[in-house]
Amino acid sequence: MQQRIVIIEDNQQIREAFTLLLNLRDDFSVVGNYGNCEEAIKNLSDDAPNIVLMDIDLPGISGIEGTKIIKKNLPAANIIIITVFENGKTVFDALCAGATGYLTKNSDRDRLMSAIDEVIKGGAPMSSKIARLVVQSFQKNTNSPLTSRETEILSQIAEGKSYTNIADTIFISKETVKYHIKNIYIKLQVNNKADAIKRANEDRLI
Amino acid sequence: MQQRIVIIEDNQQIREAFTLLLNLRDDFSVVGNYGNCEEAIKNLSDDAPNIVLMDIDLPGISGIEGTKIIKKNLPAANIIIITVFENGKTVFDALCAGATGYLTKNSDRDRLMSAIDEVIKGGAPMSSKIARLVVQSFQKNTNSPLTSRETEILSQIAEGKSYTNIADTIFISKETVKYHIKNIYIKLQVNNKADAIKRANEDRLI
DNA sequence: CCATAAACTACCCAAATTGGGGGGTACTGT
């Protein structure tokens, strides 16, 4: 099947280089090629891409916002971010916005091709550092100051449950739940729910 | 630098095949080779691996639990899961436990080598489907019934903040916060915080 | 230009929740 590809990148040279490169493949067809999201979105239903190569630092609507808009209108489209940014916040914002892949601009030419192939096969191509960032975001703190009971209760606090509710689900009295929470607060050096949840997330305790 | 590799896999044939294969590389050295986590953990400080290849379905301690224990004792070790499981829960449990990579057993032999190389370079090798699973776990619902204001407030509810606290941080009155929350509850068909957060997570609204 | 929706403000009230105080048991390793 022919892949319909749209490129959104404000550097004209890069854009054209990508277009030439991708059109070398018989099964790839660059159907659109824009310097900003606004233009690309205008032609979205005509272009009907299944793959979008997206820069992040664009004039006007950013690549992140652009990703959200395209995903909303064309949920089946697979968007691959190609950017110089490899800091955590940008990466996660892009993935939350709906990006399927995330390459940094230092990737070699072959990587672009293989990334598209990977997306078609149902994968999620990422540069090494990005993949590590993403995987690390799941990892819990291995040296938590909390006991397993406390961790369990803190998790439920973070789910918005009341003490009574927690007590009922883990079959202890409400008062015992409160006792544990008091100890959690002391250990985390906080004195309310919100701060406890904040620290729990910061320190990856739950 | 020489890579010290430990293999934990209950199928002896696979274990020995891996050992032979990896030892072909001058820069790889399989320093330990076990059929269960208990044995491996016993010899952990002697083996001092920087890379562990770990099965999940093991007799005794599971690969997930084993990963936690090894990570606790040897935080610098990079653990690559090699398993037949590719369902979401298992994958995320493994990553939360501290796994750096996740390959499915249908991967070809070269993939094992390249995965180790990737880990050394600071990457996080994953099979295509796994990578897609992981990336998808970040994606928000593109068709949320909530307004942006409501989404903003719901996020803060999920952070454990009180109405007063939310009101102060987004510079509106407490009463207005309550107004929005009432609308959120109607739209999500719930009538308390905990259920709202639950639905928000299920439907990926925040 | 009008209709509609979103965002905002305000007040009432009963019930539930929260955080801080206290006291107590059981098991561990030294």
Added chain:
DNA sequence: ACAGTACCCCCCAATTTGGGTAGTTTATGG
């Protein structure tokens, strides 16, 4: 035998929550 840790329970005052009701302003799209 003793410190340390985890676990369990009760009381109380202050705050929070959820539900009801009634209205204004602002912005956007047909």
